[in-house]
Amino acid sequence: MDELTIARSLFGSSLAFHIIFATLGVGLPFMILVSEIVYQITRDRDYTVMAKRWTKAQAILLGVAIPSGTIVAVQLSLLWPKFMEVVGEVIALPFQIELFAFFLEALFMSIYVYAADRLSPITRIVSVFLVALGGSASAVLITSANAWMNTPTGFKASGGKITEVHPLNAFFNPSFPSAALHVLASAYMTGAFAIAGLAAWRMLHRKSEDREYGYHKKALMMSLAVGGLMSLATAWNGHAAGQVLYDYQPEKLAAAEGHFETRAYAPLALGGIVDPDKGELVGAIKIPWALSFLADNRFDAVVKGLNDFPRENWPPFYVHTLFNLMVVIGVLLIFLSFLAWILQWRRRGKKKTSLPRWLLGTLAPSGLLSMLGIEFGWVFTCSGRQPWTVYHYQRTSEAVTDAAGLGLWFVVFIGLYLLLLVGTVIVMHSFFGRHPLREELEGIQQEYPAEGEW
Amino acid sequence: MDEAILAISLVWLFVFIYAILGSVDFGTGFWGMVYTRKGAQAGSIANRFLSPTWEVTNVFLVLLVVTLVAFFPAAIYSFGMALLIPGSLVLILLTIRSTFMVFHHSVQRFRNTLDIVSGVTGVLIPSLLVSVLPILTGGFIDPETRTLRIGKLFTSPVTCAYLAFGLSSELFLSAAFLADYSREADNESTYRVFRRHVVWLGPLTLATAVLTTFLMGREAVWLRDRLLEERLWFFLSFAAFLIGYLALFWKSRDPGKSRGLPRLSFTLFITQYALASFAYGRAHLPYLVYPDLTVAKSVTNPEMFRYLLVSYAIGLAILVPGFYLFWRLFLKDKRYLHQR
Numbered sequence: 001m002d003e004l005t006i007a008r009s010l011f012g013s014s015l016a017f018h019i020i021f022a023t024l025g026v027g028l029p030f031m032i033l034v035s036e037i038v039y040q041i042t043r044d045r046d047y048t049v050m051a052k053r054w055t056k057a058q059a060i061l062l063g064v065a066i067p068s069g070t071i072v073a074v075q076l077s078l079l080w081p082k083f084m085e086v087v088g089e090v091i092a093l094p095f096q097i098e099l100f101a102f103f104l105e106a107l108f109m110s111i112y113v114y115a116a117d118r119l120s121p122i123t124r125i126v127s128v129f130l131v132a133l134g135g136s137a138s139a140v141l142i143t144s145a146n147a148w149m150n151t152p153t154g155f156k157a158s159g160g161k162i163t164e165v166h167p168l169n170a171f172f173n174p175s176f177p178s179a180a181l182h183v184l185a186s187a188y189m190t191g192a193f194a195i196a197g198l199a200a201w202r203m204l205h206r207k208s209e210d211r212e213y214g215y216h217k218k219a220l221m222m223s224l225a226v227g228g229l230m231s232l233a234t235a236w237n238g239h240a241a242g243q244v245l246y247d248y249q250p251e252k253l254a255a256a257e258g259h260f261e262t263r264a265y266a267p268l269a270l271g272g273i274v275d276p277d278k279g280e281l282v283g284a285i286k287i288p289w290a291l292s293f294l295a296d297n298r299f300d301a302v303v304k305g306l307n308d309f310p311r312e313n314w315p316p317f318y319v320h321t322l323f324n325l326m327v328v329i330g331v332l333l334i335f336l337s338f339l340a341w342i343l344q345w346r347r348r349g350k351k352k353t354s355l356p357r358w359l360l361g362t363l364a365p366s367g368l369l370s371m372l373g374i375e376f377g378w379v380f381t382c383s384g385r386q387p388w389t390v391y392h393y394q395r396t397s398e399a400v401t402d403a404a405g406l407g408l409w410f411v412v413f414i415g416l417y418l419l420l421l422v423g424t425v426i427v428m429h430s431f432f433g434r435h436p437l438r439e440e441l442e443g444i445q446q447e448y449p450a451e452g453e454w
Numbered sequence: 455m456d457e458a459i460l461a462i463s464l465v466w467l468f469v470f471i472y473a474i475l476g477s478v479d480f481g482t483g484f485w486g487m488v489y490t491r492k493g494a495q496a497g498s499i500a501n502r503f504l505s506p507t508w509e510v511t512n513v514f515l516v517l518l519v520v521t522l523v524a525f526f527p528a529a530i531y532s533f534g535m536a537l538l539i540p541g542s543l544v545l546i547l548l549t550i551r552s553t554f555m556v557f558h559h560s561v562q563r564f565r566n567t568l569d570i571v572s573g574v575t576g577v578l579i580p581s582l583l584v585s586v587l588p589i590l591t592g593g594f595i596d597p598e599t600r601t602l603r604i605g606k607l608f609t610s611p612v613t614c615a616y617l618a619f620g621l622s623s624e625l626f627l628s629a630a631f632l633a634d635y636s637r638e639a640d641n642e643s644t645y646r647v648f649r650r651h652v653v654w655l656g657p658l659t660l661a662t663a664v665l666t667t668f669l670m671g672r673e674a675v676w677l678r679d680r681l682l683e684e685r686l687w688f689f690l691s692f693a694a695f696l697i698g699y700l701a702l703f704w705k706s707r708d709p710g711k712s713r714g715l716p717r718l719s720f721t722l723f724i725t726q727y728a729l730a731s732f733a734y735g736r737a738h739l740p741y742l743v744y745p746d747l748t749v750a751k752s753v754t755n756p757e758m759f760r761y762l763l764v765s766y767a768i769g770l771a772i773l774v775p776g777f778y779l780f781w782r783l784f785l786k787d788k789r790y791l792h793q794r
């Protein structure tokens with residue numbers, strides 16, 4: 001592998017690792033906030049137990065989210081120094097503001113975790129709100145930087161020099177609104193399904209008359225409500241993001257669809273593999289006219305095909321598969337969460353309150369699926385932008401460092417990530433093994449507040 | 455003041471803040487290791503401080519990197535090339551340390567290993583960070599390939615002197631802080647432990663500082679000459695140290711307490727470092743990296759500059775109350791300080 005490929009692999013892996021913890025760092029605080037609010041409405045103490053246990057999980061995840069984010073931030077400068085030069089001139093603002101969001105999150109997370117027993121209920125909710133706000137804000141801000149790489153605005157390039165910089169125009173670039181909403185909605189959705197999946201898994205292993213079954217069912221239905229709504233929102237603004245592609249990054253849209261011939265009434269392609277020699281998509285299911293309609297709300301919209309672009313500017317073809325998988329996951333999860341609520345609604349008033357086991361079985365992997373959706377989506381945007389780092393301005397080969405010997409670091413960092421994944425799982429297991437739910441549910445029979453030692 | 459100077463002042467201010475916070479944070483990890491293994495209370499005091507604060511300290515490191523990129527984009531290429539190896543090492547150690555800090559809190563079983571990890575990385579990370587300073591003074595970057603001569607860096611006596619100075623400063627400042635923190639927690643026996651450390655580390659740190667200046671002066675003549683011009687500041691810095699050191703021996707007004715006024719000492723030691731880094735920073739100007747990168751050449755465009763300053767103003771206005779609450783809950787609240 002050449003140094004450029006290694007740099008791309010190293011950086012992509014670091015981000016793919018960070019995004020797992022970062023997404024949960026946006027999604028879980030949101031769910032904690034929801035359960036604190038549901039408690040205030042229902043006064044059902046099970047919801048405070050949820051908030052408490054999820055906070056503990058989030059505090060453990062934070063131990064990986066923060067250093068992995070630090071890695072990404074520093075590696076940006078180490079691996080892509082010439083890209084960061086452009087960032088500093090044009091799109092430094094979101095990076096800078098993001099730090100304030102990190103401070104907000106770090107300060108109030110410590111306060112919420114280590115001082116919970118000394119806070120009044122209101123201060124506690126305000127703290128967790130600020131944690132959630134900090135996480136969401138950092139996601140939106142970093143997305144602004146990424147959206148700018150896709151649709152760079154706010155500067156003029158003349159003779160290799162950057163002039164006429166307008167930081168706000170760069171910040172609010174054309175793909176920012178749809179991308180920011182899409183990232184937020186998908187992160188909330190992933191936080192919700194992570195909990196739903198775990199609750200469904202636990203319910204499969206409990207009898208329905210158990211106290212714990214009831215607890216998990218509340219968690220499941222609450223997170224499916226959030227997850228269902230958020231997955232609808234994700235699909236909706238994902239559609240908007242697709243329309244931005246049509247307007248600003250036609251090569252990426254064409255690659256996402258395996259679309260070669262420019263034409264009106266273009267079909268939407270599901271599945272299939274691109275044959276680069278023949279220049280066509282083989283084995284796909286095609287829905288006539290749908291792509292044109294989705295791209296510009298008109299069946300006669302002309303969708304550009306890859307043949308219109310020079311070959312050296314084509315993105316890799318696997319983005320088609322990534323895009324398909326992301327969309328399939330989105331549609332599937334919308335369907336599942338609504339199905340569960342409909343079944344639950346039809347059983348209201350009946351004696352039997354358990355959910356069918358086949359449904360629980362299908363819901364159990366939903367958290368994993370949602371997380372995969374996040375990964376596919378990000379690799380799709382970043383790889384679909386290739387060969388550009390800053391679209392139509394800076395090529396990836398122009399952004400990379402000239403330093404040699406990256407291969408060693410690649411191996412070392414991959415090892416580190418594997419170690420941390422294993423470590424996180426062990427620590428989660430060991431912590432929740434020592435603090436079983438049963439004990440905590442018994443604890444709340446007594447007086448409230450019963451938190452205290454975290 | 456022109457933009458480049460204002461920007462570098464801000465960056466240098468963050469370097470200073472991180473140097474102090476980092477010293478206290480990493481040094482506390484080290485003391486925590488030493489004393490938890492001996493089963494003393496000093497270890498638990500150290501860990502009590504560390505649990506809620508390391509995350510906030512870490513954000514300051516990121517703040518430093520981001521501020522440098524934002525204000526001095528043209529310098530990033532040189533920094534990125536020169537710091538690939540030490541930077542990646544710091545990242546790995548930092549990751550291991552931070553992760554273990556959190557895991558430490560959740561799992562009792564591995565306490566001992568975890569304490570060692572936080573202690574050892576607490577010594578290694580600052581060493582690597584300090585080694586950036588000699589790199590910036592020139593001579594360690596290959597002018598052809600722009601990469602770091604890592605062998606030369608870690609065998610040079612100058613680097614060793616910087617390392618010795620960095621490490622003893624770290625231990626000195628963290629001991630001074632912990633002495634004050636244990637006094638605040640009304641834990642006199644722990645206070646005496648850390649006061650003793652401050653007493654021997656103070657003169658040692660001073661000696662390493664003098665040694666570093668001397669050795670560095672032989673390599674980087676430009677910096678030595680400029681440092682000499684700033685001698686007034688160094689003199690003031692020394693005075694702050696002296697008073698702070700003497701305050702360790704003054705009698706407390708409260709008859710139940712042992713000797714020394716740790717709050718006053720710690721404040722004066724910070725002043726000492728503030729004055730000295732101000733002078734060092736001034737002497738380093740106009741170079742970011744000697745000899746080819748000056749601050750004026752690498753500062754960002756005026757438009758971005760203005761927006762960055764505005765974002766700082768707004769960000770600080772929002773965060774100051776948060777910092778205040780944080781301080782009250784973890785550094786002031788007796789209920790937190792006194793728990794067993």
Ligand code: HDD
Pocket residue numbers: 143150175179180182183186189190234235237238239241242243245252326327328329330331370371373374375376377378379380381384
């Ligand atoms: C749970 C995760 C998830 C799910 C179910 C979906 N997405 Fe997505 N998608 C993301 C998670 C994601 C993401 C990880 O958040 C991305 C990567 C970059 C970004 O802005 O959001 C993304 C990017 C992304 C882009 C690229 C934008 C760009 O490159 O500028 C498009 C066009 C879509 N999505 C469209 C959709 C559609 C039509 C979906 C239909 C259901 C969908 N996504 C579901």
Ligand code: HEM
Pocket residue numbers: 015018019021022023025026062065066067068069070071072073076102103105106134135136138139142143509512513516
């Ligand atoms: C889409 C992608 C990303 C999302 C949604 C995201 C979100 C987050 C969140 C929520 C956290 C805080 C973790 C927590 O406190 O729970 C975090 C940490 C961090 N992220 Fe990311 N991030 C993303 C990508 C990046 C990138 C590309 C960078 C590099 C510039 C980055 C830099 C950081 C840093 C430096 C931290 C640690 C902050 C600290 O020290 O507290 N992140 N990220």
Ligand code: HEM
Pocket residue numbers: 008009011012013015016018019080083142143145146375378379382383385386388389390396399
């Ligand atoms: C967090 C989820 C993300 C993942 C999984 C991800 C994944 C990747 C991958 C796989 C690559 C290599 C692309 C290729 O060479 O084919 C890459 C490159 C890159 N990404 Fe992302 N990315 C993420 C988010 C971001 C964000 C938020 C930013 C910007 C702030 C960003 C900036 C970059 C840069 C600068 C490169 C290198 C230059 C380039 O290849 O264009 N990435 N990323």
